[in-house]
Amino acid sequence: MKKLIMICAAIIACSAASAQDKKAEVMAKDKSGTYTIKTETICDALGYKDMGKVPLTVTVKKDKIVKVEALPNKETPKYFLKVANEMLPKYTDMKFAEYDKVDGVTGATFSSVAVKENMKAAYEYYKKNK
Numbered sequence: 001m002k003k004l005i006m007i008c009a010a011i012i013a014c015s016a017a018s019a020q021d022k023k024a025e026v027m028a029k030d031k032s033g034t035y036t037i038k039t040e041t042i043c044d045a046l047g048y049k050d051m052g053k054v055p056l057t058v059t060v061k062k063d064k065i066v067k068v069e070a071l072p073n074k075e076t077p078k079y080f081l082k083v084a085n086e087m088l089p090k091y092t093d094m095k096f097a098e099y100d101k102v103d104g105v106t107g108a109t110f111s112s113v114a115v116k117e118n119m120k121a122a123y124e125y126y127k128k129n130k
Contacts, residue, residue: 027129034061035130037122040071045117047075047110054080054114058091058122065091065099068119079108083115091119099123 027037040055047054051074059066068091070084082105090102099119104112 026125034059034066035126037126039118039122042125043118043121045114047073047114051075054111054118056115056118056122058119060096060126063096065094065096067092075111080111082108083111087112087115096123096126
């Protein structure tokens, strides 16, 4: 019985450590109070023709977006470059709570929608876990 209790305790401890590791994977805070949120594991939004996820790294300080960067994805480079150049910079210096005010890019609709979904996931995660 003692062995079973010890095994259960070990499993619970490992689960808690695993959950903490996942949290660190998603969001980190540096000494200056800047948060970095990676959406790879918290958002399943797919881009064009279901080629895969369109994850982002969102950097936030004092509830304002410092920058948004695309992580590696399988979007068509020609179209995603439009999103990276025209849409992502619009988030800079915006209050994080207003992330949904950025419009998508014409001609890159699926990528734009995926970016918006990732921003929503990042915001919700930040709000819940900061």
